[in-house]
Amino acid sequence: MNLETLKDKLLIHLTGEEFIYLQKNFSTDLPKEKPDTISGKNYVYGIRGIAKLLGCSQSSANRIKKTGIIDKAIIQNGRKIIVDSELALELLKKSK
Incomplete structure (x- = not known):
C-alpha cells in the first residue's frame, strides 16, 4: 500500500484493510494525562x-x-x- 494514495482518499472511502494498515503503522501515542501541577503542587x-x-x-x-x-x-x-490537594488533605486530618 502506498501512503500517498491513502492520503488522498477520504476516510469514509478507506477499506477496512487500509484503515488497519494506517492504524498499525502510523498511529502516534497520545500523551498521557498528567496531573495539574504548578511548582510541584497538585491542584x-x-x-x-x-x-x-x-x-x-x-x-x-x-x-x-x-x-x-x-x-x-x-x-x-x-x-x-482551585484547591491544593495535599494541603486540603492535611487540614482535614488535623481537624479530626
Missing part, C-alpha cells in the same frame, strides 16, 4: 475536584468547603475554585 479544580479528591458527593464536598476547614488550601476568584 484540583471546583467542587467536582474536591469531591473526587475526598471520594464523596458534590453536595458533601460543598458542605466541607463551607465549614471553612480547608480554606487555607483554597484559592477562589468568583466562581473559579
Whole structure:
C-alpha cells in the first residue's frame, strides 16, 4: 500500500484493510494525562475536584468547603475554585 494514495482518499472511502494498515503503522501515542501541577503542587479544580479528591458527593464536598476547614488550601476568584490537594488533605486530618 502506498501512503500517498491513502492520503488522498477520504476516510469514509478507506477499506477496512487500509484503515488497519494506517492504524498499525502510523498511529502516534497520545500523551498521557498528567496531573495539574504548578511548582510541584497538585491542584484540583471546583467542587467536582474536591469531591473526587475526598471520594464523596458534590453536595458533601460543598458542605466541607463551607465549614471553612480547608480554606487555607483554597484559592477562589468568583466562581473559579482551585484547591491544593495535599494541603486540603492535611487540614482535614488535623481537624479530626
